[in-house]
Amino acid sequence: MNTARGARARARIEVTAAIKDAARRQLAAEGAAKLSLRAVARELGMVSSAVYRYFPSRDDLLTALIVDAYDSLGEAAEAAHAEVADAEHAHRWGVVCEAVRTWALAHPHEYALIYGTPVPGYTAPKSTVPAASRVALLLIAVVRDAYHGPGVARPTLPAELQAEARRMAADLAPDLPPETVAALVAAWAQLFGLVSFEVFGHFRGVVEDREAFFRHAVGNLAHGVGLVYPKSAGRGTGR
Amino acid sequence: MNTARGARARARIEVTAAIKDAARRQLAAEGAAKLSLRAVARELGMVSSAVYRYFPSRDDLLTALIVDAYDSLGEAAEAAHAEVADAEHAHRWGVVCEAVRTWALAHPHEYALIYGTPVPGYTAPKSTVPAASRVALLLIAVVRDAYHGPGVARPTLPAELQAEARRMAADLAPDLPPETVAALVAAWAQLFGLVSFEVFGHFRGVVEDREAFFRHAVGNLAHGVGLVYPKSAGRGTGR
DNA sequence: ACATTTCGAGAGCACTGCTCTCGCTTGAGA
DNA sequence: TCTCAAGCGAGAGCAGTGCTCTCGAAATGT
Known part of the structure; x- marks a missing residue:
C-alpha cells in the first residue's frame, strides 16, 4: 500500500x-x-x-541524510559480512571493521555527518536508532556466534564495573557474559576512533600504510573482545 | 621585544x-x-x-581558536600528569587519559572543533602541529619512561607492518621499539574514539556509568601498549 | 612638519534560512 | 458530476551572514 x-x-x-x-x-x-x-x-x-x-527546515533535511548515511554504512557492513558469513569469527570481525573503514573513506562527508561533530539541534529523534545500531549489532552478532561456538575468551572486569556491565549486557546481548559485552562496547568506540582519525586526517604525517595499520589494530580489538585467531601464532591479518 | x-x-x-x-x-x-x-x-x-x-576571514579566526583549544587540552593533560609524575607508569597513563576526557566533557564545543568534523578549508597550517601533538607526546613520554625503567611488555607485530612501524618509530620515538610505537599510535586514536563517543552522545542509552567504563577501557589501552599494572591481579583502575 | 601606514566606520554585494501571500492544480466528498 | 478544501509552486520579502571597498581620522616613522 x-x-x-x-x-x-x-x-x-x-x-x-x-x-x-x-x-x-x-x-x-x-x-x-x-x-x-x-x-x-x-x-x-x-x-x-x-x-x-x-x-520543514534545513536541519530536517540533514536529519534525513543522517538516517540514510547510517543505513548506507550498515548496509555496506552487512553486505561485506554476508560474504564471509561462515569464515573464522575473527576474520568476520576484521571484515566488518574494514568495511566500515572503506565506506568511511569513500564517503568522508557522510561519515563526518554521523560520527563527527553533531549538528547543533542534535537530538537524535529515536527514528535514527535502528539505522544507527546496525554496525554495532553486526559486531555483537559476530561475537555471539563465536561465544556459542568454539572459541571465545572471557575478558576480566574490575569489580566496580560489573554492575554496569550487567546492565549493558541486559540491554544489548543478554546471552553474552557482561565482561564480553563491556569489551565489545569499548571496541566499538575504539573502532570508530581509528576510522575517525584516518578520515579526519589526524594520521597525516604519522601513519603511512594506513590499511595495514588498521588491520592490525582491528585484530587487536578482536582479541580484546575475546575472539581468538585460528593460526595461533601472533595474531595477524586474520586471513 | x-x-x-x-x-x-x-x-x-x-x-x-x-x-x-x-x-x-x-x-x-x-x-x-x-x-x-x-x-x-x-x-x-x-x-x-x-x-x-x-x-582575514572567519575561518582564520576559527583556526586561531583551534590552536588555542589544542593548547588548552595539552596544558590540562600536562598539568594532570605533573601531579603524578612519579607514580606507577600505568597510573600516569590513566591520569593523562582521564584528564583528556575531563577537559573534553568540560569544553565539548572546543573538543568538537579539534577532534570532530574538520572545518572545510581544513589544511592544518603547520603552526598547529606542536600544539596538536602535546597529548600524544605526553603519552609517548609515559611509555618511554616505563620502557627505560622496570616494566613494559613488548607487543607483537605481524611482518607486514614492521616496516611501517619502524618508520613511525623513527619519526616519533627512535628510542622505543617499533612494536611499542605502533601500539601507542593505535591506543592514541582509540583513546579519542572513547572520548568522542562520549562527548558526541553515542553512549547515550548504552553506557551509563561512563567514568568507570572509561577508566577500565583506558586501563586496557595501557595494557595494549605494554604498561603493566603494579598489583598484578586483573588490571583494574590503576589506583 | 610631512608622508605613510594603520585603523574604524559605513555602504554595499551576494548569499543564506525562513515566512507569508497569492494563485493554480489536484483529489476526495456531496 | 460538481464543489471546495487541501496541496503545491512562484514570488516577494525579512533578517542575518561573510566579505569587499572606500573614505576620513589617528598614530607612526622620517
Missing part, C-alpha cells in the same frame, strides 16, 4: 527523493557545512520556498 | 585577544557552526569590517 494512492502522492515521494539525492550530492561534494537549501532547490529547478513543502 | 613598541602595537594585541575571547565565548555557548564574525564584532562594540583588520 505504499504504491501511490494517486498521482499526487507519487509525485510527492518522487520529489522528496529528488531533493534528498541533490542534497546528498552537495553533501558529498562540499560537506554538511556548505549544504544549502537554496542550492538544492536551484539544482532541481524549483524555488527555495517550495522545498519547505517537503522538509 | 614583545612588549609594545607603541600604543598602537599594544592596542593591536589587546584587541586581537578580545576578539578571540569573545569568539571563544560564542564557541563555547553555541558551537562552531553558529560562531558569527558579526556577532563578535557586535559584542565588542565595533563594526564587522573592523574585525577583518585582525583576522
